[in-house]
Amino acid sequence: MSARSTAASPRSTAATVTAAAALRHELAQATAVLDRLIGDYDELLADPDAIQEDRDAAAQLLEDGRRHLAELQAAQARLAEGTYGRCVVCGRTIDPERLAALPDAGTCVGCS
Numbered sequence: 001m002s003a004r005s006t007a008a009s010p011r012s013t014a015a016t017v018t019a020a021a022a023l024r025h026e027l028a029q030a031t032a033v034l035d036r037l038i039g040d041y042d043e044l045l046a047d048p049d050a051i052q053e054d055r056d057a058a059a060q061l062l063e064d065g066r067r068h069l070a071e072l073q074a075a076q077a078r079l080a081e082g083t084y085g086r087c088v089v090c091g092r093t094i095d096p097e098r099l100a101a102l103p104d105a106g107t108c109v110g111c112s
C-alpha cells in the first residue's frame with residue numbers, strides 16, 4: 001500500500017468541520033427559501049391580474065434560488081467525496097476564512 005490512499009482520504013480539520021456545519025445550515029435555509037419562492041411563483045402565475053414584469057422578476061428570483069441551491073449541493077457532494085475545501089481549478093487549499101464566509105465556495109480567491 002502506498003501513502004496515496006491516505007492522501008486521498010477526507011480532510012477533517014476543525015475549519016472543515018465548521019465550514020461543513022455552515023454548509024448544512026445554508027443548504028437547509030436555501031431549500032426552505034426555494035420552496036417558498038416556488039409557492040409564491042405558482043400563486044403569481046395563477047393570478048390573472050399579475051403583470052408580466054412581476055412574473056419576470058419572480059422567475060429571476062426563482063432561478064437565482066435554484067442556482068444557489070445547486071452550488072450548495074455541489075459543495076455537499078465535494079464534502080462527501082473528501083475534496084471539500086480544495087480549489088476545483090488549481091487544487092490548492094481554500095482559505096478557511098473564505099469557506100466560513102462562503103461555505104459553498106469551490107475555488108480559492110485567486111481562481112474565483
Ligand SMILES: [Zn+2]
Pocket residue numbers: 087088089090091092107108109110111112
Ligand atoms: Zn484555485
